[in-house]
Amino acid sequence: MQEGTPLQSRQINAELLRTILNSPKWFWIAISILGLIVLFAMAAAGIMINKGMGVTGLNRPVMWGFFITNFVFWIGISHAGVMLSAILRLSKAEWRRPATRAAEILTVFSLMTAMMMPLIHTGRPWRLVYWIYTLPFVPYDYARGIWPNVRSPLVWDPSAVYTYLTSSILFVIIALVPDFAVLRDRTTGMSNRIYGMLAMGWQGNPRQWKLQIIAGVLLSALILPVFVSVHSIVSWDFGMAVSVKSWHSTIFAPYFVVGAVHSGVSAVAFVLIILRYIYGWQNYIRHEHIDALGRLLIVVATGWFYFLVMEIIFGIYGREADEIAVRSLQFTVNPWAIWMLIFVVITYFLPVAIWLSKTGRRNLWIMSFACISVNIGMWLERFLIIVPGLARKQLLTFDWYTYRPSAIEWILVGGTFAMVSMLMLFIARVVPLIPLYDIKEAEILRTSIKIGRVSVPATFRED
């Protein structure tokens, strides 16, 4: 699968470094608008910290709402990086090449954004110090055995997420070294010094390439367990809770991981379409790449749907009155029932119907629509797991209530989307969002085989 015309190394450098060396006019306008939204969200957070959690819609028994939904959502998005970079690198999928860098960087930013959400959710973020340190002047600590409970999945979470964040950053940097060297050789002054430092003496000799490739493959293999553990552990925030019916399910871990890949890969496909449009990278992000992502997404989405069905069936299978009551709330009581229907349609049936058609996969507008649809659906999925489970009266709760998010919560959630977009735009000014060396390597390996009168695209394989 190779479309487009062969590219020369010089042309690749010029076109992919254009975003860094010459910034487009609209850049600062876009940054300003997104920045304003982020500031607005920060102000909302400030109000919440100042006034207390009462300004949110959270109330007994629904103490987890938009913030935690958003946390799980962004953790999910972060799964695109490893899926596209590590797994496709190990499986030697040629079409991965233009997608890897954007996916890895999206991983880092979405993880950072995700980790903000529990902090905001605490209402008093400075109290994080109680979770981390045992200090003489801190009133609550481990020694008193009051708080926190280190055996809680809520403590496993930060451990897994920060490990993933660290390894993802490392993954990005390792892959960036050869490109930093290219930038070093094309910049002057302070930029030159910074890129020079980041390039770590890269000269592109065979030994360095060998080490870089080995490091990439090793990191790919090592990051995989971390990748799987992160969303598994996030799922166990829910799955370990016996008291909230509909949460205590053994399938939650793989269900969350596959769901994360579903939303993450969709997000990357959308980001790639945007990049192609705003930076004119038609030669690099081609229809074939989006097509391949569409095909991958059919498999991922179907796997996810299977897990969803298992989760629901075994919820009812238990014949436990409390759980059936929650399921009944989810499926038969409005607005949950309508949301549930919308969620299933926009997360699976609609996008998969689109992806099953080659025209759908190759039409960038339709693909964008499908990818956005998946992400709205996946956000809803998390919301529909969290809120109905808590809203329904459970054992040992003395009241039940529903949840209505406040304006503060809407603004904060909107702010996270603006922040990730802003960071992506910023980073496009600093590093190439399509790896130069990967594209150049693909050009070297590109060839064809003549079969009868037809020339079939082919690739050299190193092993």
Place this chain on the structure above:
Amino acid sequence: MAASEIHGHGQHAGMWVFPDATVISQDISAKTRSMPKPFTIALAVTGILFILGVVGFVARAADSGFDEIAPWGYYMAMFSMVFMVTSAAPLAAVAFRFTKSHWRRPLSRVSELFSIIGILNVAMFIPLMLVLPSLDNPAGVVEGQLELRRTIWIEGPIGAPLAWDFLGVLFLALTSMAILWVSAMPDMAESRDTATGFRGWVYRRLSSNWYGTKRQWNAQKAGLALLGAFYFMIMIFVHFEISSDYAQSLIPGWKDSIFPVIYSVTSIQMALGAILITMFIMRRWGGYEGYYGKAPFWSASKVLLGVTLLWIYHLFAFFITFWYGRMEVEQNIIKYLITDTYAIVFLVNLVFTFVAPFVILIWNPVRRSAWGPSLAGLLALIGGLAFNIRIFVGSANAAPGAKLYDSFMEHVPAPVYPDVWDVFMVIGGISAAIFIYLAASKLLPLLSLWEVKEGTMYQKWGKLFRGEYLILAKPE
């Protein structure tokens, strides 16, 4: 052996073989027709063991009848073992055809041929329909018991579970055989004029309309894709049925949404193992070295490693949720299936399904060999047998009689050991499957000729700078 170019040097030696397309059909036909002595002995031994299995079955039926499920635990385990391997094996051909992996070409037919054993699955499933306890509690509403036991057939629709389970097993067998038929049609057509006897009759009957026109090729590829997608969905559904109706729902209080997934993952792992072992045997002793390079072993081994890791991941997800949940019923189920009653069987399962294959497959030089992945596959099969014994013997004996309708498992039962009839049935059932496969391999060649020939067009050896590398073409 057909003239084959064996390429590569150093660690790549023997990785890729490009058979000579002009003589491949003749050579493979000769291999299919031949009946070497070791083959005849294997056929005779498995045939005798098959008969022994029938003896075991008849004796068990005479001894215990079909009223209770408990005496049939080992039979269930054996059925499940054979079913898991043979239902998932054709998926290897289907899945890797979808991904257009060239390395799959030599193993496609090896995997598709397992479809034939579907007939055995259907036959072996019938007694299981007789022993499955009713969904309705015969005692009606009793305190501490359920009126309708836990089931995936929530309110017990018409025919549930037996008719649905049977239809599932039947359709799965029919679809897999349809895949085999569509896939083998070009090969049968090629030999129909030269083949004689029963083989010739079968070829003529099953490929009479095939002339290799462009339209036929397009229809064949579309048919394989559609049947493959359909097969995959049915397989997952039938695994869900079997793992729930014959395992989970027989243990009071076992509510485990991940179990059908574990069942499917184990099945895929075992099927890959069986395919690799078959290829290894044919390569080593069947004269297929010129057709099965090391590349299919290498690539399949990576998939096997992935599936092995998936298995432990899913098992851990189950374990941690139950262990952390600390509910009495969950504790009891862990004790029953993992730490207490069937602890040794679980240990065998864990070591052979995960630990040993993982330790073998993490080494690239081992993955690049033919023996390494095959050994891992063999171990996975042993682990799979332990898995089936643990689960199905466990489920058949978890709640004798009326206790089946209890809300949850209060006491952890003792293990049930096999008697002589159980041993006969387990060995006999597995041997029956091997016997059928061996017989089928004399009807259809163990190499998908059209796919291998097609592969020789899409793969070649080429020079890049100072080295020689493999070039792979991917049409569309």
